[in-house]
Amino acid sequence: MNALHRLSLPLISGLLIALPVYWAYPENLTPGRNAAIVAGWVGVGLILAGLLTMLRPPRVTEWLGGLERLYRWHKVLGILAYLALLLHPLALAADSWEESPQQAWSALDPLQQGWPGWLGWAALLGLMVGVGVSLARRLPYDIWRASHWLLGLAVMLAIAHLAALGHTHPLLGLPILALAFMLWQALRGGGLNARPFIVDHVAHPAADSVDVRIKPLTLPIEADTGQFVLAAFGAGPDFKGCGEFHPYPLTGVRLDGQISLGIKALGSCTRQLQTLNTGVAVRIQGPFGDFVSQDNVPPAIWLAGGAGIAPFIAKLRKGRLPSPTRLIYLYPDDAGAACLDELEELASHDAGLHLETRETGPRAPNLKAILPQASDLTGWHCHLCAPPAMLQAAVALLRARGVPDRHIHFEPFDFK
Structure with a gap:
């Protein structure tokens, strides 16, 4: 990933946050109310940036750094949006504290508010539940996917909240644009572009x-x-x-x-x-993606765990490798090993490929003993495809041994 790809998401997210704040920045208000309004529009910008990460056209995805990177940014932006929107009522309460604690509490208590306040709290609750459920790792896929509709409901409630407050600012179109994007993305996600x-x-x-x-x-x-x-x-x-x-x-x-x-x-x-x-x-x-591309790159280490051998053997079937490559294939037992005979046959016809196969059993492999030491990793690119726990352990170990992030390539296939 080059520097432009690494900076693309931070720059676009920053722009989507800064523009609403710049256009809607209040004047002649108390600091507390200023902070409340700014926090609300920062939340809107974060939601827009989060929706951007739901894009899946291959060329756009590749330009933004890959699907897995978009998924990680989507989660982070969702959490930040919730925190920014939570700050909105808290800042209003803090602004009223100097008048009286009772006045501050009235800014937080939905029972003391009319429809605008109820709609705002309902929007925040929908966003909170949607973010919390979507971050749960062991939920059934149907529940995980359905939880994202809570974000759509939260956006609709936020629009209603602004309208009930009498806002006619052109920026009210941003949440509406976000809602339209979500509906369009839902149609695409249902296979419209498949x-x-x-x-x-x-x-x-x-x-x-x-x-x-x-x-x-x-x-x-x-x-x-x-x-x-x-x-x-x-x-x-x-x-x-x-x-x-x-x-x-x-x-x-x-x-x-x-x-x-x-x-x-x-x-x-x-x-x-x-x-x-x-x-x-x-x-x-x-x-x-194409995390095992070897076009014009230095020597490589490939680490495959179980079914993670799939992208590597696919590359080997295309012909001889252009750079020296060390393939380390870890599998639990013979029944769980794929294409061992084919791997050995391919290695025998490619002098640039050094094949290491290890049966690890049911326990996690000792990666400290399996992966090369720091002195043998200098200048090498490391390509990893393995179950999540093994992948995380391998990335952490390679970083500890001095391998820069730009030399560590992987595509985890466990994200939803």
Whole structure:
């Protein structure tokens, strides 16, 4: 990621926050009321910036730093928006404190307020619940996705709150614009922009893993191995589809437009996909990322954990690597290992590839002993694809051993 990509989200978010505050900055008011109004419009700007991170056109996503980065920013901006909007009534109460504690409490107590106050508190409550539920990691996907509609409800209530207060400022159009964007994004997320495919072949390279080859029904996507797509599988004659968009790595791309997806059983939907059969309809969004690209880069270390071997073996199938590469493949047992024989065959024909395979058992692997020491990491790029816990441990260890962030590349496939 270059400097422009790293600065894109901070700059755009700052602009979306600064413009409403600049246009709506109050004059001739007390400091407390100034702070309250500014906090409210900062919250609106943060919500707009958060909605921006929901964009998924591949080129826009890549320019903004990748889908996983957008997801992390979306969570952070949502939390900050809630805090800014919470500051709005607190600043009003603080401004009234000098008059009397009772006056301050009346600014916070919904029972002492009319419709404008009730609508404002309802909007804040909707945002609070939506942010809290969306951050829960072990919620069912349907509940997690439905929680985002609370944000839409909060935006509508915020518009009603401003209208009830008698605001006619042109900036009232910003929340309306945000609401329109959310509705449009919901239609897109439901598959309005997805390409139709159909399952053509299903294979099981390892336990709880399935490799699915799908063919396009209209135009194919322009993709390369090592990237990933968002796919939603429908129902078939003997298969009950889950219909949810999840990220899957591309394990193969054919000239006729067919692509292969590697799917590991990690949750209810992906476990259901282990029984997938041919003829099932699939909707595809993407492609995204390419964290194992080796175009004009120094030597690389690839760390694969379990099903994380998928993007790496896809690159190896394309031919000899342009740079020396050390592939470390960690798997729990032989049943959970994918394509070991093929990996050894590919390594035997590529002098630039050094293959290390390790059976780790049910416990977490000892990455301190497995990954190279700091002196052997200088100048190397590290590409990681593994379960979340292993991925986080590996990134932390590489940073501790002096590897700069710009040399650590990964795409976690666990985000919703």
